[in-house]
Amino acid sequence: MPDLSTAGAESLAAWLLLGSAVLVVVLVVAVLVIRVLRWVADAADQRRSTWAREVLFRVLEGDDVRAPWRRARRHALAATAARLSTKLRGADRATLATWLTQEGFRQHAVEMMHSQVALTRARGARMFVACLADRETRPLLDLLGDRDVRVRSAAARALGECGIDTAVPFLVRAAQSDEAPLPVSVAAMSIVHAAPRSARSLGLAWQSDRPEVAAMAAEVAGFLHLTDARVPLEHAVAHDDPAVADAAAWSLARLGDPRSATPIEKRLRKHDLPVLTQRSLHGAYAELHHVRLEP
Amino acid sequence: MSPVEWIFTAVTLALTLYYLTHHVIFASVIIGATVHVAREQRWEDENTQALTFSNPLAPGVSVIVPAHNEEAGILQSVQSLLEARYPSLEIVVVDDGSTDNTAQRLIDAFDLEERYVPTVEESVEQVGRTIETYRSSRHPGLVLLRKESVGRRSDAVNAAFRLCSKPLVCMIDGDSILEPDALLRVAQPFVDDPMVVAAGGVVLPSNGSTVERGRVVDVKAPSTMLERTQVLEYMRAFLVGRAGWSAANGLMIISGAFGVFRRDVMAEVGGLDEASLAEDADLVVATHRLLQERHQDYRVVFVAEPVCWSETPSTLAVISRQRRRWSHGLGELLGKFRDMIGRPRYGRLGVLTMPYFWLYELWGPVIELIGFAAAIVGIAFGWIAPWVFVVFVAVSFLLSIAVSLAALLVEVVAFGRYRRLADMAGLALAAVLEPFWFRPLHLWWRVRGLIASLRGEKASWGVMTRRGFSETP
Numbered sequence: 001m002p003d004l005s006t007a008g009a010e011s012l013a014a015w016l017l018l019g020s021a022v023l024v025v026v027l028v029v030a031v032l033v034i035r036v037l038r039w040v041a042d043a044a045d046q047r048r049s050t051w052a053r054e055v056l057f058r059v060l061e062g063d064d065v066r067a068p069w070r071r072a073r074r075h076a077l078a079a080t081a082a083r084l085s086t087k088l089r090g091a092d093r094a095t096l097a098t099w100l101t102q103e104g105f106r107q108h109a110v111e112m113m114h115s116q117v118a119l120t121r122a123r124g125a126r127m128f129v130a131c132l133a134d135r136e137t138r139p140l141l142d143l144l145g146d147r148d149v150r151v152r153s154a155a156a157r158a159l160g161e162c163g164i165d166t167a168v169p170f171l172v173r174a175a176q177s178d179e180a181p182l183p184v185s186v187a188a189m190s191i192v193h194a195a196p197r198s199a200r201s202l203g204l205a206w207q208s209d210r211p212e213v214a215a216m217a218a219e220v221a222g223f224l225h226l227t228d229a230r231v232p233l234e235h236a237v238a239h240d241d242p243a244v245a246d247a248a249a250w251s252l253a254r255l256g257d258p259r260s261a262t263p264i265e266k267r268l269r270k271h272d273l274p275v276l277t278q279r280s281l282h283g284a285y286a287e288l289h290h291v292r293l294e295p
Numbered sequence: 296m297s298p299v300e301w302i303f304t305a306v307t308l309a310l311t312l313y314y315l316t317h318h319v320i321f322a323s324v325i326i327g328a329t330v331h332v333a334r335e336q337r338w339e340d341e342n343t344q345a346l347t348f349s350n351p352l353a354p355g356v357s358v359i360v361p362a363h364n365e366e367a368g369i370l371q372s373v374q375s376l377l378e379a380r381y382p383s384l385e386i387v388v389v390d391d392g393s394t395d396n397t398a399q400r401l402i403d404a405f406d407l408e409e410r411y412v413p414t415v416e417e418s419v420e421q422v423g424r425t426i427e428t429y430r431s432s433r434h435p436g437l438v439l440l441r442k443e444s445v446g447r448r449s450d451a452v453n454a455a456f457r458l459c460s461k462p463l464v465c466m467i468d469g470d471s472i473l474e475p476d477a478l479l480r481v482a483q484p485f486v487d488d489p490m491v492v493a494a495g496g497v498v499l500p501s502n503g504s505t506v507e508r509g510r511v512v513d514v515k516a517p518s519t520m521l522e523r524t525q526v527l528e529y530m531r532a533f534l535v536g537r538a539g540w541s542a543a544n545g546l547m548i549i550s551g552a553f554g555v556f557r558r559d560v561m562a563e564v565g566g567l568d569e570a571s572l573a574e575d576a577d578l579v580v581a582t583h584r585l586l587q588e589r590h591q592d593y594r595v596v597f598v599a600e601p602v603c604w605s606e607t608p609s610t611l612a613v614i615s616r617q618r619r620r621w622s623h624g625l626g627e628l629l630g631k632f633r634d635m636i637g638r639p640r641y642g643r644l645g646v647l648t649m650p651y652f653w654l655y656e657l658w659g660p661v662i663e664l665i666g667f668a669a670a671i672v673g674i675a676f677g678w679i680a681p682w683v684f685v686v687f688v689a690v691s692f693l694l695s696i697a698v699s700l701a702a703l704l705v706e707v708v709a710f711g712r713y714r715r716l717a718d719m720a721g722l723a724l725a726a727v728l729e730p731f732w733f734r735p736l737h738l739w740w741r742v743r744g745l746i747a748s749l750r751g752e753k754a755s756w757g758v759m760t761r762r763g764f765s766e767t768p
Binding site: 013016017020021023024027028030031032034035036038042082083086119122126149150153154157160161183184185186188189192193212219220223275276279 | 351697
């Protein structure tokens with residue numbers, strides 16, 4: 001065995017022992033101290049959040065309020081406004097957005113959307129929606145092509161929250177993109193929130209070579225009850241991909257036009273679909289004849 | 296130097312190297328976990344989840360609840376699912392040959408009526424015969440499947456999987472309670488990234504906490520040292536282990552107590568392996584294998600925020616059987632997929648995670664025992680000084696305490712679920728005491744599990760005595 005009774009080995013052992021013991025003590029103290037600090041920090045957050053809510057409600061009541069310059073309070077105000085804006089509609093939302101713009105939050109949100117840090121860009125998108133009183137969504141549309149998928153998703157959700165249907169073709173294009181695709185499920189959710197009034201808004205999606213995008217268009221059209229989508233949906237029932245056929249059949253069932261029973265029946269007669277899809281199409285067909293199958 | 300002394304020296308050096316590499320790898324896993332949890336926490340956004348919740352196009356989730364003699368906690372478990380915040384949910388409970396009142400309690404509590412429920416996925420096989428299927432008249436999405444047991448949880452899950460119709464499938468245990476937002480959070484990665492094929496959340500012991508109408512309303516650390524030690528073990532396994540491996544894109548295990556899979560991928564691998572004891576890890580490894588061999592881009596992720604509360608054993612007899620079964624299952628799993636170990640073709644799972652689990656998790660206890668034996672022989676023959684052995688053991692104990700404390704620290708900093716200072720102090724004390732009493736026992740249970748797997752023993756559902764959840768009066 002190597003001789004461990006040398007001074008060097010003994011001192012290494014002593015350092016190892018001491019180092020490990022110190023690490024344990026530091027961790028025990030850290031656990032307890034951080035627990036206490038969290039209480040304090042949570043209480044401070046709670047106080048700031050209550051204060052921010054009060055300020056924002058005064059703004060909504062039309063009081064002349066100025067935003068403070070202290071960083072922590074501005075941050076609390078921005079976060080509370082972003083949360084609150086999703087629950088406001090009409091004049092209240094416009095009042096809040098105008099005030100946030102006047103107090104420099106919109107400018108700050110745009111700066112955040114150009115940050116190098118993905119999380120900051122996403123937070124900027126959320127903040128930007130709260131400040132949006134007009135239809136100027138260009139900064140959000142630009143973020144749909146961001147290099148980070150989570151930022152793209154945040155921008156899409158923000159566009160959905162804005163409820164501006166002119167954003168729909170951009171969302172469809174982003175979902176079809178090869179370089180920086182927007183997740184189809186996020187695009188679908190955002191389109192539903194934007195609530196376009198015509199199937200034409202989904203234009204590109206109907207002819208998409210990606211089945212998931214075509215299925216998304218079919219699903220959205222049915223959910224939003226876009227009656228002018230009947231013809232493209234009837235074409236989509238004959239799609240090679242079972243998911244597209246399934247989504248289209250159910251959307252036709254939702255639209256409830258009896259003429260749509262024929263293309264579904266035609267597809268069922270081909271017997272080329274998986275069992276689950278075949279059963280689903282039967283359900284849609286029955287629904288068109290006002291018969292509800294058991295779940 | 297005599298040949299025996301040479302062998303002794305070689306063994307000692309090999310063991311020291313083994314010990315050092317283990318700690319270096321684990322330290323990097325801890326760092327990876329800390330960064331991963333911190334980054335994910337910063338992305339947390341209640342608005343995103345609210346939008347997913349309010350959206351009818353969110354991907355539906357089928358939740359599978361396999362139950363075998365779970366009458367003590369099954370009602371709370373199902374209740375927690377019915378109250379889960381998720382827009383499109385289907386719950387399939389499987390009563391796998393229970394000899395207690397599991398099925399009857401469900402039938403009475405949720406107005407279940409005998410109904411035909413069609414099989415959706417024929418490609419997955421079921422061994423135990425289906426006896427009856429029921430559907431709730433109050434909750435149309437709630438289905439009960441009663442089947443004959445073949446002694447395997449995996450068969451119960453497969454039987455339920457055949458009835459699942461939603462694009463995502465979640466598995467939880469019959470004694471588990473999901474937090475209201477848990478499904479929303481664990482399904483979010485599937486919404487955000489189409490490459491995600493599986494996601495796991497955190498499982499924590501519910502022992503000691505108070506449950507009200509299927510919801511954990513007061514999180515408390517349990518009172519006994521055995522249960523507290525398990526809280527630490529779960530924190531280590533999830534907040535450090537899973538989070539760290541996930542950060543390295545080499546996650547091998549998603550707990551069967553709370554995991555979500557894409558239904559099409561799960562069907563393609565044939566569901567759970569009916570013969571496997573570690574069926575949850577088996578499914579994850581089979582998924583990795585399928586997609587790597589197909590050269591498909593995919594992600595298996597761990598989400599540190601959503602929690603599934605589960606009752607853990609409260610007696611040594613039960614925990615010993617459980618740990619022996621886990622070790623047995625790990626041995627079976629690594630034996631089954633041995634051709635993947637060390638193969639770059641299977642990515643980080645092949646070159647990092649699986650070799651780590653083989654060398655340090657499966658064979659770790661045996662190597663630890665060899666180390667002790669070598670030390671005793673060395674001291675007896677005067678080849679090593681007793682103080683060297685003492686320092687080695689002391690440093691080893693201190694570092695293992697530090698790992699537990701690091702997991703506790705991640706919990707305190709990122710989540711703060713245990714709010715009482717007394718709970719924190721109790722858990723820190725459990726971390727300090729663990730190496731002195733629990734670790735030797737655990738080592739022994741793991742050795743027995745390893746032997747069972749080497750002998751190819753067949754095991755079945757573990758017998759677990761449930762106390763049920765503590766409800767508020």
